[in-house]
Amino acid sequence: MRFLTALALTWMTAATGAFATPGQPTDGNLGFQPAVTPIANRIHEFHDLLLWIIIPITLFVMGLLLWVIIRYNRKANPTPSKNSHNTLLEVVWTAVPILILVVIAIPSFPLLYFQDEIPEADFTIKATGYQWYWSYEYPDQEVPEFFSNMVAEEDLQEGQLRNLSVDYPLVVPAGATVRLQVTAADVIHNWAMPAFGTKMDAIPGRINETWFQVEEEGIYYGQCSELCGIRHAFMPIEVHAVSQDAFDAWVEAGPGTDEANAVIAEYSAARETRLAQLD
Incomplete structure (x- = not known):
């Protein structure tokens, strides 16, 4: 129940940002304050991208944990497997996180540069x-x-x-x-x-x-x-x-x-x- 509540609040974050008061904390708001600069706009876009990456990962890991708990507990699986390696599985769980990090890095590096490189100032x-x-x-x-x-x-x-x-x-x-x-x-x-x-x-x-x-x-x-x-x-x-x-x-x-x-x-x-x- 706590997990489902946290998941619902996470999904509500993007929606509640629209009801926030610009420039100040808003009682009951879960999202960012509305962006009023180009930097903040790009940060919010990056955050929205991360939500689409993090939520499926969270759901997958939670489902995997539940499956392991139910399928491989002592009562359901009294004789455990003696296998210690699975080459394909080890390649997958190494390569997939690397690919995810690459996907995250593609927009994050330009954002860091945009924040750091000061344009001609007034x-x-x-x-x-x-x-x-x-x-x-x-x-x-x-x-x-x-x-x-x-x-x-x-x-x-x-x-x-x-x-x-x-x-x-x-x-x-x-x-x-x-x-x-x-x-x-x-x-x-x-x-x-x-x-x-x-x-x-x-x-x-x-x-x-x-x-x-x-x-x-x-x-x-x-x-x-x-x-x-x-x-x-x-x-x-x-x-x-x-x-x-x-x-x-x-x-x-x-x-x-x-x-x-x-x-x-x-x-x-x-x-x-x-x-x-x-x-």
Whole structure:
């Protein structure tokens, strides 16, 4: 019964992804957050391929185990076979897994290359992990380092999420290709954004690079994904994908200030009003 339940939940995973809230955890959801970047889209396609491979293997192994248990238990088979080798069987159970791995490797290597090879970027952001918060710099816009801390539960405003909202979020224009440089000032952290398909270690004394291109405007949440100390669970990441005009206004207002936050809040409110009118 447990196996059948797990199998049903696995099949439901792909379907429930359609009901997930973009950019944030959804109560009762079993699938990925909806993909909003080219990288995340390709990761989801690869995951769907793996489901078609893993589920038949699981069913086959379970059926084989049941058959062996029933057919070759002591009561059904009191005189066991003395055979110790079967050349054909040994060739098959060596060759078939190799072929399966080759099938998996064919799409996985291009995906790894796609993630690692950074295209021509519109601008660069540097993210630095501290115990236990993030800082961001926009060298191309001459934006100096500003710090991003989690909003305490008692200070949450309407629309903010517990353990996910921050005081000064990261802001990017939707559609822009962003080069993200990740490092740390103390211990190893990890900048992880599920909806982006992005997950990069932040290592002291070293700069790692990745990239993303947010295709849809919205608010997206991630967290540090490396055990970095007692407050590891309280250094979230909040990214606002906005229009180019709103991004320029945010830069002009001075990121890391209440004035810049006001620009983004005004833009988000206007966007929600437009979406409500369309509905």
